[in-house]
Amino acid sequence: MKITADSPPVLSALDRPNSYIGRSVPRPNLARLTQGRGQYVSDIALPRMAHVAFVRSPHAHARIAGIATEAAKKAPGVIAVVTGAELAKVMTPWVGVLTHLKGLKSAPQSPIAVERACWQGEAVCAVVARTRAQAEDACELVEVSYEELPAVTDPETALDAATPVIHASLGDNLCFERKLDAGDVDKAFAESDAVVEAIFRTGRHTGVTNEPRSIVADWNAGEQRLTVYEGTQAPHMMQDLFAKHLGLAAHQVRVMTKDVGGSFGVKVHTYADEMATAALSKLLKRPVKFVADRLESFVTDIHARDHRVKAKIGVKQDGTITAFEIDDLTGIGPYSVYPRTSGIEANQVMNLVGSPYTCPNYRAQTHVVFQNKNVMCQYRGVGHPIAVAVTEGLVELAAAKIGMDPLELRRRNLMADDSYPTQSASGLKLEKLSHHEALAHLDSMMSYAGLRAEQASLRKQGIYRGIGFASFIEVTNPSAAFYGVGGARISSQDGATVKLDAEGMISIHSGVTEQGQGTEAVLAQCVASSFGVPLDRVRVVIGDTDNTPYGGGTWASRAAGIGGEAAWQAGKALRQNVLAVAASILQAKPEDLDINIGVVVDKASGNERLPLDELARIAYFRPDTLPPGFQAELMATRHYVPRGWPFAFTNGIQASYLEVDVNTGFVKLLKHWCVEDCGTIINPQLVNEQIRGGVVQGIGAALYEE
Amino acid sequence: MSEHIIDIALIVNGEQVSERVEARKTLVDFLRDDLVLTGSHVGCEHGVCGACTVRVNGEVVRGCLMLAVQCDGATVETIEGMSDSGEVADLQAAFEQRNALQCGFCTPGMLATAQELLKRGVVPSRDEIREHISGNYCRCTGYHAIVDAVESVAKARAGQ
Secondary structure, three states: OOOOOOOOOOOOOOOOOOOOOOOOOEEEEEEHHOOOOOOEEHHHHOOEEEEEEEEEEEOOOOEEEEOOOOOHHHHEEEEEEEHHHHHHOOOEEOOOOOOOOOOOOOEEEEOOOOOOOOOOOOOOEEEOOOOOHHHHHHHHHOOOEEEEEOOOOHHHHHHOOOOOOOOHHHHOEEEEEEEEOOHHHHHHHHOEEEEEEEEEEEOOEEEOOOOOOEEEEEEEEOEEEEEEEEEOOOOHHHHHHHHHOOOHHHHEEEEEEEEEHHHOOHHOOOOOOHHHHHHHHHOOOOOEEEEEOOHHHHHOEEOOEEEEEEEEEEOOOOOOOEEEEEEEEEEEOOOOOEEEEEOOHHHHHHHOOOOOOOOEEEEEEEEOOOOOOOEEEEOOOHHHHHHHHHHHHHHHHHHHHOOOHHHHHHHHHHHOOOOEEEEEEOOOOOOOOOHHHHHHHHHHHOOOOHHHHHHHHHHHHOOEEEEEEEEEOOOOOOOOOHHHHHHHOOOOOEEEEEOOOOOEEEEEEOOOOOOOOHHHHHHHHHHHEEEEEEEEHHEEOOEEEEOOOOOOOOOOOOHHHHHHHHHHHHHHHHHHHHHHHHHHHHHOOHHHHEOOEEEEEEEEOOEEEEEHOOOOOOHHHOOOOOOOOOOOOOOOEEEOOOOOOOOOOEEEEEEEEEEOOOOOOOEEEEEEEEEOOOOOOOOOOHHHHHHHHHHHHHHHHOOOOO | HHHHEEEEEEEOOOOEEEEEEOOOOOHHHHHHHOOOOOOOOOOOOOOOOOOEEEEOOOEEOOOOOOOOHHOOOOOOEOOOHHHOOOHHHHHHHHHHHHOOOOOOOOOOHHHHHHHHHOOOOOOOOOHHHHHHOOOOOOOOOHHHHHHHHHHHHHHHHOOO
């Protein structure tokens, strides 16, 4: 692990002369965003485009007895008023299950509710009009007759016999349950010097992207093709799902994603209203646009993190943690979200509790239950905040109970830096983590001993300050083990196509996407470095299923780790191809040549032999001068998927220093430190800013949002 | 509806504009839908997030809290105009250099707000910068890099 400043490092043996790996270069796509010249989906307007607004259920659970649409149909500008039953003729329902989450069940969900609304905010009718304002006006003229049904709103009683079952076909309100028992937990607790129990509750919150969810769907009946402009993290996944549920082949669907105004995991799911918009376009044979307004975002963007965890830790007087035990309960919406399911978050909580520590005794169970509330699914750091809050809360309590410094207690239990490869009690395979180095760095960065002294002296003056720590591991760069093995058509591999154009410039087309993380910069850095050109000669093309290699998109930190690796490999492959052309022109051996800052050079002397624009000119316009039988291949594609490990776990530790006003209860965060070991850093500035943004979003969740 | 349709004439980014608008149409919807100036963004539609921030008669306003008809006879400046005139070029360069934007959705409004502060001609403290941009919501950056960028431009403009 290295803490890297925002400046170019000394070149290592891995680096080529034009290496951009480890450099804080600016992102190539920023100027258009600072000038207001980006293209977010909410900016898109197409010829004949109509706008849809949805009538949404005011009830948590209600039977839809009737929908009177006549008045709305006559309203100014209205093109169509479409109910769930009518839309069902165009689009099939979906069920959000994964086969590797054994027993996980859900009910079919429709793009617009048919017969029953199951949460307050579920769409029950669509109004399509020439403008959004006209559509909203006409929504007020749609008369829906509801018969209210009992709502299931308390996870604690969701499985009681007296509680109504939301979906009769499922038999009960249980979506998913899992149990895990590792080591000998009972024996470990019995042999502990102290056992501490606590209940942790985390409330619902959501991503609140600055740009709401947005989609423009354009069914061209002449081409028999659907083009969807969507603010999504996973264009190929959505291509597959639009096709599947509209009865089309995937090649009849093109998903395009340019600029996305924030995602944080919110925009990687299938939303009923977005599916409905695609179906409406097919039905009406014209482009239809839907942009969620802020209020409907709050009741339809996935929620997350509604958990109640009963937790227990055992510890010996010498600080050894003997066992962890948790009983997790989480209330999701009325449906498991498609296609990633609403079981992954609880599964992650199970997997991650206790995961930085050597303790082998761990028992856990989770119950994921249906509720008549908005759907819950994966949001940034899926499950990690809950697992870390529970684990580290327990560790703090245990330290207090035995009178040991909490940082020292961690030091005595964190997995040793030389113990890898190893696995956690929950069975996670871990490699090359650095908990102790991270802890030592944090200790010195925050001047821990001095801070404790300050805390103690201020306490005597009636000032209450607290110091808290969180050690953690993080799930990143998933292999097919995450979704693919469970039957979801979400690609874990990703591809990159790299091309040398006729002027010697490079373009890279990649299946990963950008929502502000800096994906475009990272892809350009990888290709420029492995191929051998200055960064400004690289153009990045992403977010278009017609024009990029098949891929999974950007989530779970996979854009750099998987997309970046594919780009690196594609750049290397093109380099070999280009050197073969150069060798044939120069009558040299490819292995004696290299590409340095955009020029073919002699590898040994570094002497310039052939500029790339000249090489491209010959290859494209005078191939007749190349030796007979030689074919230049100035485009190369490579794919990459992690195979050796299900996930690339990273680790880190954070600390907070805060003051509590004991009269008002107000908490003021004074300082916060973070040490993160994320492996090889491609762009230090982007890493720093991603972590900083994530930390601030986490502070928001902890102190301000619910 | 006809009594609710009103003709307005105004100057937008230095260009004379005459349009017929619904009385209820907000300034930002007018700019985005009628004039296709999509650099001003719509985040919350109720004056909280600041993504729609533009200048009217030199004053920074929320484009979602002002009606288009209120701008009859006014001079309106959006990020497109501020970019083309070069007025905020140093701020834009600083934002790009410091990665003071991630998704970029808040950035046009953030730049307009920051420029309002910097036009006062004094170098603000970091707290003053934070206070001044507190009505502009950024979900990505955590604001630190934005404060850095604004501060660096304030100092540069003051010759420091």
